[in-house]
Amino acid sequence: MGVITVSSLAKTFPGPVEALTDIDLQIEDGEFVTLIGRSGCGKSTLLNLIAGLLPPTRGTITLDGVVVSEPRRDVAMVFQQPALLPWRSVEANVLLPAEIMGLRGAGPRALELLEMTGLTAFRKKRPHELSGGMQQRVALCRALLPRPKVLLMDEPFSALDALTREELAVELQRIHLDLGTTIVFVTHSIQEAVLLADRVVVLTDRPGRIRSLVPIDIPRPRSFGHNAHLDEVAATAARLHDLLH
Amino acid sequence: MSRVALPALGAALTVALWWLLTVAFHIDPFYVPSPADVVQTFWRTPGFLLAETWVTLQRVLIGFALAVTGGLVVAVVLAASRTVERMTMPVLAAVNAVPKVALAPLLLVWMGFGDSPKIVLVVLVSFFPVVVATMAGLTSAPADLRKLVRSMKATWWQTFVKVRLPWALPQIFVGLKVATPLAIIGAVIGEVVSPDRGLGSVITGSSASSDTPLAFAALVLLALAGVALFYLVAAVERLVVPWA
Numbered sequence A: 001m002g003v004i005t006v007s008s009l010a011k012t013f014p015g016p017v018e019a020l021t022d023i024d025l026q027i028e029d030g031e032f033v034t035l036i037g038r039s040g041c042g043k044s045t046l047l048n049l050i051a052g053l054l055p056p057t058r059g060t061i062t063l064d065g066v067v068v069s070e071p072r073r074d075v076a077m078v079f080q081q082p083a084l085l086p087w088r089s090v091e092a093n094v095l096l097p098a099e100i101m102g103l104r105g106a107g108p109r110a111l112e113l114l115e116m117t118g119l120t121a122f123r124k125k126r127p128h129e130l131s132g133g134m135q136q137r138v139a140l141c142r143a144l145l146p147r148p149k150v151l152l153m154d155e156p157f158s159a160l161d162a163l164t165r166e167e168l169a170v171e172l173q174r175i176h177l178d179l180g181t182t183i184v185f186v187t188h189s190i191q192e193a194v195l196l197a198d199r200v201v202v203l204t205d206r207p208g209r210i211r212s213l214v215p216i217d218i219p220r221p222r223s224f225g226h227n228a229h230l231d232e233v234a235a236t237a238a239r240l241h242d243l244l245h
Numbered sequence B: 001m002s003r004v005a006l007p008a009l010g011a012a013l014t015v016a017l018w019w020l021l022t023v024a025f026h027i028d029p030f031y032v033p034s035p036a037d038v039v040q041t042f043w044r045t046p047g048f049l050l051a052e053t054w055v056t057l058q059r060v061l062i063g064f065a066l067a068v069t070g071g072l073v074v075a076v077v078l079a080a081s082r083t084v085e086r087m088t089m090p091v092l093a094a095v096n097a098v099p100k101v102a103l104a105p106l107l108l109v110w111m112g113f114g115d116s117p118k119i120v121l122v123v124l125v126s127f128f129p130v131v132v133a134t135m136a137g138l139t140s141a142p143a144d145l146r147k148l149v150r151s152m153k154a155t156w157w158q159t160f161v162k163v164r165l166p167w168a169l170p171q172i173f174v175g176l177k178v179a180t181p182l183a184i185i186g187a188v189i190g191e192v193v194s195p196d197r198g199l200g201s202v203i204t205g206s207s208a209s210s211d212t213p214l215a216f217a218a219l220v221l222l223a224l225a226g227v228a229l230f231y232l233v234a235a236v237e238r239l240v241v242p243w244a
């Protein structure tokens, strides 16, 4: 299970900077939610709150009915930068959570994930020998290693070129379909939001509130390729664009 | 190949230039001896000069080892607690601002002759670069990475051993490379102020007897020791930090 319930959530930073207010949101088990909004509207803050890395100023977040008050080992994160350890091989990087959490026998699981993301041949390489897209795949494998219920991704593809980005977006859909992990995915790209999501959460400018929840019913797998549902994607993207401006 | 050839070429050119200048300007060996004079002086008493080099080197190595150990420990403690860091940083900065040369006569008063005042001086001059570099290194791990291990509920120790310390190593080595020549300078100052043995004492003695070539021979030996130590640290770095 991986049901996230956010109720009357607000976060104010010292300053005071009101980052988020009045957030009510229910994310279902296995749902893929993308979060869009303009820069500084509190997307990363919301993700950090769900991760238990920040305490809310008001309101609560629960995961499967349990209030989130600190980080949980069944919630994993991926950031814009891969944040790999440069002195470790790809495989050893993927195994980091196993070491920290004391998981035994994670070796085969790591190999399986590397196989799934096409990195088997690179598993003995150091991160700097890999392209940006491959490094981000490693970060994804590392996040998935402990079989998290929830995967929180903060603009994971933003630093990549357009082609790699789309490739990874397609791959992530496949992985989501395979594993059924609940995913909350922050992005600046409307296209990406539509391509990936079961539901798009649109935030207002700061202080971030929920402007709109847009369900996306376009059949999967989605891509920008020729069997894609380009018209639906374009129409939904246009709608989101209006909501943001 | 060029890793050995280029530095060797650089050294050879420097010696050639030195020689050329002494010849071209007819410089009196009493002021600046030529490389040949220096080598000749060295061969007059090679055993003596090498023994004095070893004395200085021992003081440098002992002091350096103490400074590195102490510096690493202090930096880790400071980086572990913001409170302790805020409290001690001004004191450390103040102590560091004191010219260590000015302490040399005091050390003589407190400790007399012998090894201890020299070793203490070595520790004093090479300790701070190690502390500063290590602290900078320990706080240099990217924010995302620290967030990541926090989200995995890593303990302080796990974070330290698996992320912060290895991440700090390249910068720690920068500190060590800054501290190496300082350590030699510290030992020599100690020996010049309270001469007993070592190359600093040789220099003091040679100027008393107006033996400039001997002073130069000591200086060249010091320079060689400095180069050797620097490359030793660099070699250890390549071994310990192969990813940087």
Ligand SMILES: Nc1ncnc2c1ncn2[C@@H]1O[C@H](COP(=O)(O)OP(=O)(O)OP(=O)(O)O)[C@@H](O)[C@H]1O
Residues within 6 Å of the ligand: A013, A014, A017, A018, A019, A037, A038, A039, A040, A041, A042, A043, A044, A045, A046, A206
């Ligand atoms: N630790 C903090 N201390 C103080 N203010 C903060 C902190 N973190 C975020 N803020 C502020 O809260 C607001 C929301 O920040 P946040 O990083 O969540 O925005 P974002 O939507 O992720 O922006 P971007 O799209 O640029 O990544 C910003 O105004 C930011 O300056």
Ligand SMILES: [Mg+2]
Residues within 6 Å of the ligand: A043, A044, A045, A154
């Ligand atoms: Mg952000």
